Amino acid sequence: MLRFVLGRLVQSLVVLVGILTLTFILLQLAPGNPFATEKNIPEHIVANMRKYYGLDRPPLEQWFRMLGNYFVRFDGGESFTKDGFTVNEIIQESLPVSLLVGGAGLVFALGLGVPLGVIAAARRNRGADYLASSLALAGICLPTFVVAPLAIAVFALELGWFAPAGWEDRRLDWILPAIVLGLFYMGYITRITRAGMLEALSQDYVRTALAKGLPEGRILVIHTLRHGLLPLVSYLGPAVAGILAGSFVVETIFGLPGMGLHTVAAARDRDMPLLMGSVMTYGAMVLVSNFLSDLAQYWMNPRMRGAGGELS
Amino acid sequence: MNEVNSVRELQIVEAVPGTSLGQDAWRRLKRNRLAYACLWALGGILLLCSGGALLSWAGILPDPNATHLDRILAAPGDGYLLGSDALGRDVFARILFGGLVSIAVGVVATLVSVIIGVTYGAVAGYVGGRCDAVMMRFVDILYAMPFVILVIVLMSLFGMNLFWLFIAIGAVEWLTMARIVRGQVMSLKKQEFIEAARSLGLGHGSILFRHLIPNCLGPVIVYTTLTVPSVMRLEAVLSFLGMGVQPPNSSWGTLIKEGADRMTTSAGLLLFPAAAFALTLFCLNFLGDGLRDALDPKGSKD
Numbered sequence: 001m002l003r004f005v006l007g008r009l010v011q012s013l014v015v016l017v018g019i020l021t022l023t024f025i026l027l028q029l030a031p032g033n034p035f036a037t038e039k040n041i042p043e044h045i046v047a048n049m050r051k052y053y054g055l056d057r058p059p060l061e062q063w064f065r066m067l068g069n070y071f072v073r074f075d076g077g078e079s080f081t082k083d084g085f086t087v088n089e090i091i092q093e094s095l096p097v098s099l100l101v102g103g104a105g106l107v108f109a110l111g112l113g114v115p116l117g118v119i120a121a122a123r124r125n126r127g128a129d130y131l132a133s134s135l136a137l138a139g140i141c142l143p144t145f146v147v148a149p150l151a152i153a154v155f156a157l158e159l160g161w162f163a164p165a166g167w168e169d170r171r172l173d174w175i176l177p178a179i180v181l182g183l184f185y186m187g188y189i190t191r192i193t194r195a196g197m198l199e200a201l202s203q204d205y206v207r208t209a210l211a212k213g214l215p216e217g218r219i220l221v222i223h224t225l226r227h228g229l230l231p232l233v234s235y236l237g238p239a240v241a242g243i244l245a246g247s248f249v250v251e252t253i254f255g256l257p258g259m260g261l262h263t264v265a266a267a268r269d270r271d272m273p274l275l276m277g278s279v280m281t282y283g284a285m286v287l288v289s290n291f292l293s294d295l296a297q298y299w300m301n302p303r304m305r306g307a308g309g310e311l312s
Numbered sequence: 313m314n315e316v317n318s319v320r321e322l323q324i325v326e327a328v329p330g331t332s333l334g335q336d337a338w339r340r341l342k343r344n345r346l347a348y349a350c351l352w353a354l355g356g357i358l359l360l361c362s363g364g365a366l367l368s369w370a371g372i373l374p375d376p377n378a379t380h381l382d383r384i385l386a387a388p389g390d391g392y393l394l395g396s397d398a399l400g401r402d403v404f405a406r407i408l409f410g411g412l413v414s415i416a417v418g419v420v421a422t423l424v425s426v427i428i429g430v431t432y433g434a435v436a437g438y439v440g441g442r443c444d445a446v447m448m449r450f451v452d453i454l455y456a457m458p459f460v461i462l463v464i465v466l467m468s469l470f471g472m473n474l475f476w477l478f479i480a481i482g483a484v485e486w487l488t489m490a491r492i493v494r495g496q497v498m499s500l501k502k503q504e505f506i507e508a509a510r511s512l513g514l515g516h517g518s519i520l521f522r523h524l525i526p527n528c529l530g531p532v533i534v535y536t537t538l539t540v541p542s543v544m545r546l547e548a549v550l551s552f553l554g555m556g557v558q559p560p561n562s563s564w565g566t567l568i569k570e571g572a573d574r575m576t577t578s579a580g581l582l583l584f585p586a587a588a589f590a591l592t593l594f595c596l597n598f599l600g601d602g603l604r605d606a607l608d609p610k611g612s613k614d
Binding site: 011014015016018019020023026027029030031140141142143145146149150153189238245248251252253263264267268275278279282283287 | 449450452453454455456457458460461462464465466468469540545548550552553568569572575582586589590594595597598
């Protein structure tokens with residue numbers, strides 16, 4: 001177990017260095033520069049700015065210093081485009097917004113998707129199944145950028161329950177974006193849960209339990225749920241990071257000051273430090289949630305603990 | 313009498329030609345009414361979109377880019393089948409034309425991703441060892457990057473035109489395909505028919521492309537049908553963010569974006585393209601599910 005954890009840690013560090021290096025190379029190749037504005041800045045001032053941010057050094061040295069910033073000093077440096085803010089400050093401010101909206105969306109998606117999937121599997125090819133499956137497919141097929149404007153029109157503009165956009169003092173404004181974000185994942189979660197439960201319900205031990213006369217609810221919850229949810233857990237590994245790190249579309253439409261918005265803006269404006277910081281945060285979240293997902297599968301699936309002993 | 317009957321039956325059974333895996337899968341797909349209907353619906357959508365583009369070109373349908381500033385935001389039916397947009401362009405013609413672009417992006421970018429993913433995964437799985445480890449670590453790195461970053465940087469690197477949009481989307485969507493094919497190849501390469509091919513003196517290239525990859529076709533086809541909708545959604549997201557298809561070209565993504573901006577005054581501008589988009593995704597997803605059941609006899613025994 002310890003070997004698995006340590007191995008994963010080393011592997012994760014390699015991946016993180018890889019992510020930063022790849023982003024660095026892409027930005028070096030990309031045309032445009034962060035100081036291009038409508039105003040005509042005199043050449044010597046641009047040169048001074050480049051010097052200030054260390055952009056006049058050879059690329060290899062820049063790359064090395066960038067890695068040092070992240071892995072030794074844990075400091076992303078100053079943003080190019082948001083004057084006076086460091087990358088750490090920007091992320092500290094925007095990550096909680098994305099975490100709150102994403103976390104609520106995830107709870108909504110799981111809270112609705114898992115029961116729907118279980119019911120659909122238990123009532124296969126009957127009314128409840130068709131209803132749950134259509135709901136799931138609607139969640140997948142209706143793009144977020146269609147649902148979001150409609151939700152704003154109905155719940156914010158018509159009914160006035162929420163503010164249509166922005167991040168005001170009203171405490172409940174995060175609910176609408178969270179639900180819109182969660183709907184899409186709810187669709188996938190329902191489908192994956194349904195498929196996993198169908199597989200679990202076709203096992204011989206279920207037939208044995210039925211033959212023994214156990215009630216259906218007990219079989220579903222106690223005997224098959226843990227087995228049936230395995231595919232969902234492996235799906236959640238990468239998905240959770242995607243939800244929590246902030247959706248560009250949802251944040252753009254609802255005007256939330258979250259991570260997704262900053263990431264896209266940083267990529268567009270060539271704000272290298274901020275982009276590095278966002279990419280690093282996202283990458284770290286992917287790695288952590290993949291790791292947790294693997295641990296959960298190990299705990300849920302006795303077969304993985306069996307013959308092989310350790311996780312691969 | 314009885315005996316004669318059974319003999320005749322025996323002959324009939326012998327006369328039935330053997331069904332190949334493909335025919336078998338096709339038969340199973342046809343039996344799945346919903347998936348089969350979706351296949352027809354997709355064909356219909358494709359025909360309608362390309363036919364519409366052809367008719368506009370021939371002047372029978374209005375030109376999707378012709379502006380009529382005196383007739384902006386017309387209601388559906390009022391001289392326009394589905395109304396007109398803020399520049400007086402015919403929404404119906406624009407949806408058909410935009411659909412052609414969206415479908416083209418979906419198909420071409422998926423093909424790009426399939427070519428990259430299958431080759432990459434097959435080579436990694438076939439070579440194995442340290443090379444495989446390095447190749448798969450690279451996939452891990454790309455997995456842990458926000459895909460939008462990659463697409464944005466690639467697009468700005470090469471310019472925002474349709475060709476590079478295909479490449480950029482294909483370049484981020486091949487990862488799962490590579491993993492699937494790698495797993496398949498790793499389990500296939502240990503089987504006897506590969507050993508036989510090798511003992512006949514075949515080179516690595518022909519073993520890989522003539523024997524291993526064709527045997528992965530089932531999972532590849534299934535995942536490909538499921539990649540098309542996700543590519544189309546990605547294209548729409550990018551167009552929505554203003555980084556995909558550029559005006560005067562339109563796709564369903566840009567139409568939905570334009571519609572969302574004017575949703576409160578004329579809802580049709582949002583609802584019609586959104587409905588076309590959702591219907592297409594719906595059919596692609598159902599077709600993908602049907603294909604999975606048809607190509608995986610083990611899973612569909614119920």
